[in-house]
Amino acid sequence: MRLNIVIGGKAGQGPNVLANILGDMIVKNGHYVFSSRDYGSVIRGGHNFNALTILDEPVHSNDSKIDILVALDDKTEEIHKNSLNKNAVILKGSDRNMYYAGRLVKLLGMDFKFLEDELKKLKKFDENLKDAKRGYSDEKQNKIKLHNKKSSNSFSTGTQGVAEGALKSGLDVYYAYPMTPATPLMFELAPKQLENNIMVLELENEIAVIKAAIGSAITGAKSMCGTSGGGFDLMAEALSEAGIIESPLVIYLAQRPGPSTGVPTYTGQGDLDAARHSGHGEFPRLVVAPGDPIESAELTSQCFYFSQKFKMPCIILSDKHLAESFYTMQGKPKLAKSEKTAMLKRYNSYEHDEKGEMVETSDDINKAVEARLKKAERIREEAEKFEMFKIHGKKDSRNIIVSWGSTKGAILDAIKGKDAKFMQILYIEPFSEKIKAELEKAENVIVVENNATAPLAGLIKDKTCVFVEDKNKILRYDGRPFFYDELKEEIERRIR
Amino acid sequence: MTPQDLSTKNPSTWCPGCFNFQILAAVKNAVAKEIAEGKPGKTKDDFAIVTGIGCHAKMFDYVNLSGINTLHGRVLPTCLGMKVGNPNLNVIGFSGDGDAYAEGMEHLIHAARYNSDFKYVIHNNQVFALTVGEPTPVTEIGFADKTTPLGVKLQPLNPIKLMLAAGAGFVARVFADIKQIEYVMQEAFKHKGFAFIEIIQPCIIFHPDAGFKEKTYSLEQAGHNKSDFDAAWKKADEFDYNIAKNIPCGIFYQKEKSTFEDLWPQLQQLKKKGIGWKDVKR
Numbered sequence: 001m002r003l004n005i006v007i008g009g010k011a012g013q014g015p016n017v018l019a020n021i022l023g024d025m026i027v028k029n030g031h032y033v034f035s036s037r038d039y040g041s042v043i044r045g046g047h048n049f050n051a052l053t054i055l056d057e058p059v060h061s062n063d064s065k066i067d068i069l070v071a072l073d074d075k076t077e078e079i080h081k082n083s084l085n086k087n088a089v090i091l092k093g094s095d096r097n098m099y100y101a102g103r104l105v106k107l108l109g110m111d112f113k114f115l116e117d118e119l120k121k122l123k124k125f126d127e128n129l130k131d132a133k134r135g136y137s138d139e140k141q142n143k144i145k146l147h148n149k150k151s152s153n154s155f156s157t158g159t160q161g162v163a164e165g166a167l168k169s170g171l172d173v174y175y176a177y178p179m180t181p182a183t184p185l186m187f188e189l190a191p192k193q194l195e196n197n198i199m200v201l202e203l204e205n206e207i208a209v210i211k212a213a214i215g216s217a218i219t220g221a222k223s224m225c226g227t228s229g230g231g232f233d234l235m236a237e238a239l240s241e242a243g244i245i246e247s248p249l250v251i252y253l254a255q256r257p258g259p260s261t262g263v264p265t266y267t268g269q270g271d272l273d274a275a276r277h278s279g280h281g282e283f284p285r286l287v288v289a290p291g292d293p294i295e296s297a298e299l300t301s302q303c304f305y306f307s308q309k310f311k312m313p314c315i316i317l318s319d320k321h322l323a324e325s326f327y328t329m330q331g332k333p334k335l336a337k338s339e340k341t342a343m344l345k346r347y348n349s350y351e352h353d354e355k356g357e358m359v360e361t362s363d364d365i366n367k368a369v370e371a372r373l374k375k376a377e378r379i380r381e382e383a384e385k386f387e388m389f390k391i392h393g394k395k396d397s398r399n400i401i402v403s404w405g406s407t408k409g410a411i412l413d414a415i416k417g418k419d420a421k422f423m424q425i426l427y428i429e430p431f432s433e434k435i436k437a438e439l440e441k442a443e444n445v446i447v448v449e450n451n452a453t454a455p456l457a458g459l460i461k462d463k464t465c466v467f468v469e470d471k472n473k474i475l476r477y478d479g480r481p482f483f484y485d486e487l488k489e490e491i492e493r494r495i496r
Numbered sequence: 497m498t499p500q501d502l503s504t505k506n507p508s509t510w511c512p513g514c515f516n517f518q519i520l521a522a523v524k525n526a527v528a529k530e531i532a533e534g535k536p537g538k539t540k541d542d543f544a545i546v547t548g549i550g551c552h553a554k555m556f557d558y559v560n561l562s563g564i565n566t567l568h569g570r571v572l573p574t575c576l577g578m579k580v581g582n583p584n585l586n587v588i589g590f591s592g593d594g595d596a597y598a599e600g601m602e603h604l605i606h607a608a609r610y611n612s613d614f615k616y617v618i619h620n621n622q623v624f625a626l627t628v629g630e631p632t633p634v635t636e637i638g639f640a641d642k643t644t645p646l647g648v649k650l651q652p653l654n655p656i657k658l659m660l661a662a663g664a665g666f667v668a669r670v671f672a673d674i675k676q677i678e679y680v681m682q683e684a685f686k687h688k689g690f691a692f693i694e695i696i697q698p699c700i701i702f703h704p705d706a707g708f709k710e711k712t713y714s715l716e717q718a719g720h721n722k723s724d725f726d727a728a729w730k731k732a733d734e735f736d737y738n739i740a741k742n743i744p745c746g747i748f749y750q751k752e753k754s755t756f757e758d759l760w761p762q763l764q765q766l767k768k769k770g771i772g773w774k775d776v777k778r
Contacts, residue, residue: 170778172581172773172776173577173580173581173773175577193762194761194762197762197765197776198762199580199760199762199763201580203573203576203606204602204603204606207570207573207603208572208573208576208602208603208606209573211566211567211570211573211574211577212573212574212576212577212580213577214574214577215546215564215573215574215575215576215577215578215579215580215581216577216578216580216581216773217577217581218564218578218581219578219581219582219585219772219773219774220581220582220772220773220774220775221580221581221582221772221773221774222773223577223581237567238567238570241566241567245564340773340774342774343774344541344544344562344563344578344582344585345562346556346561346562346563346564347563347564347565347566348556348564348565349565349566349567350565357504357506357557358506358557358565
């Protein structure tokens with residue numbers, strides 16, 4: 001049984017901290033937790049909440065309904081009352097967040113000492129412990145008995161996956177300008193820069209960020225920069241430069257709903273085409289889309305691999321839902337190893353010969369353009385050696401659901417036990433030539449995307465001539481991720 | 497090492513008589529002298545150049561050093577990134593006035609603030625020359641061309657005052673004359689930190705009225721004290737970039753302070769070891 005807990009309150013009341021320690025504790029007790037975060041663009045006030053879904057087997061999404069609601073303010077109950085399941089428990093009052101941690105621990109039948117251990121990691125230990133103890137003794141129900149067995153599963157975000165992948169791939173310098181939801185990567189990398197002996201720099205804008213990243217890359221450093229859609233737009237000219245000068249470069253692009261400022265603290269997948277096409281001119285690039293923290297680490301390492309081996313820009317396409325949600329992960333990522341291949345020489349943004357000297361004759365331009373075309377082909381061949389897509393679920397099903405990125409979690413949960421398989425596309429660019437055959441094997445192709453115009457369906461049409469009917473496009477574009485129960489119904493309706 | 501050793505085989509495409517030839521010769525002289533001294537960390541491979549887009553950018557084609565001919569307006573963050581990548585490099589950035597004062601203005605202010613230890617040379621002919629003569633932010637009032645037939649209406653920007661206000665530790669302006677440039681570049685090489693060197697030059701095709709040598713005078717000969725910020729500010733006020741007669745040239749202000757590379761322990765370590773990140777094994 002999926003157990004759904006929502007913890008809500010004003011920004012500043014600490015629903016997020018409470019959710020994180022609760023999730024951590026439950027994972028350590030051998031359960032699986034998926035925890036996502038919903039917050040507005042405010043520092044104090046507003047309404048923020050975290051949704052935790054708990055299960056005895058792997059879980060990767062939340063439900064639209066709530067079993068336990070922790071309301072740190074009155075507004076929380078008002079906003080969520082229509083989502084409550086029958087017999088839902090509501091914990092509310094005017095106490096501080098850790099009081100409710102105590103009550104939840106009792107309610108979930110967990111040992112108090114786990115909470116005490118968690119509180120040791122936070123500031124104001126004595127105050128928090130007092131609150132938590134009072135909550136524990138005030139709670140009289142013990143509704144659920146979560147078992148207590150040791151687990152080595154990790155509880156981490158997509159952001160942490162990217163950070164792990166980058167550090168283990170030998171990252172030297174990371175540049176960024178603050179922009180939600182890419183900033184958490186700076187939060188991961190910056191505090192440990194001395195320990196890891198890397199540079200983490202915030203510069204005056206995204207143009208400076210990518211230009212400095214390229215400047216470092218051409219001296220031989222392993223260089224990376226991060227941003228979200230608006231900042232990525234500013235980087236476009238330099239992305240094109242990285243293409244012509246052949247600089248290794250890894251770009252972390254964490255999407256949020258656009259266009260323009262859009263909805264800064266919510267999630268969406270509207271930048272697939274921007275990642276594929278941004279930057280003028282024609283040049284090879286890599287675009288990968290992880291769907292969980294382990295894939296985030298693995299694909300980040302593959303971006304370093306490709307960027308160094310082929311001296312090219314590589315883009316990790318994430319979004320707010322993947323970047324900021326906590327996933328219970330089993331096992332460790334399998335990371336690609338990469339060398340440092342670039343060196344200081346003559347680089348030229350002007351069309352140039354092998355020595356970096358500018359050229360303008362027809363023959364020389366043809367030679368340079370065709371060299372890039374051949375390189376793109378070599379990149380595609382090399383990419384086929386990696387897992388460019390995954391097939392999950394019932395392998396011989398005639399129903400195939402195709403998607404990319406953070407929708408993975410809800411789809412995996414929704415197709416459990418269904419006559420459906422799920423093709424998760426990890427490599428957006430280049431696009432695997434094997435995808436066409438996989439799609440043609442199926443009779444019913446369904447696309448799931450967190451956007452309004454289904455760019456993946458468009459890409460599939462371009463690359464494979466497989467046409468996805470409009471009624472088979474399951475799209476959500478309200479800034480929220482897919483919920484398990486709602487998506488399950490949408491899929492059931494389309495399965496033949 | 498002679499200046500000729502820094503030449504390339506690329507045919508020159510500047511207009512005959514262009515003052516950029518003076519700048520090219522002076523830069524090659526100054527760099528060749530640095531390398532010829534044979535000091536550690538000053539071999540040819542330790543130097544790198546960065547150019548933007550415009551007539552000045554052909555410097556990249558004619559100076560045989562590593563580096564990058566980069567985008568319009570983005571010379572400064574590129575130089576910064578190279579210094580972060582390897583703080584031991586001797587990096588020289590070149591820009592035109594369009595590059596430095598229009599497209600890349602935001603980087604200029606921050607470069608002064610960062611004080612990364614590289615040198616920045618601006619070829620200021622007060623016009624967009626390679627795009628056939630449009631006004632830039634430092635073109636004088638009244639200048640007219642096909643894009644601005646009614647004439648420039650706005651007061652030009654004063655880059656010297658801007659750099660002083662932004663905290664630059666080395667602020668100089670010279671005329672496009674071999675001796676003046678060579679001298680100020682040698683001084684800039686000795687200076688620890690960001691050095692701003694503006695070279696005023698006429699564009700003989702599109703802006704022949706802009707700063708001629710006869711219209712300049714030497715700050716040094718006039719007894720200017722380059723460590724006096726207030727005096728530098730007053731001198732900077734003497735030329736407002738409209739057509740003028742008495743243009744002060746030389747080093748307006750010089751004061752050393754902690755460089756960008758001094759402020760991060762990670763970069764200090766690289767400096768101590770004489771390496772860049774490329775040679776850091778993980």
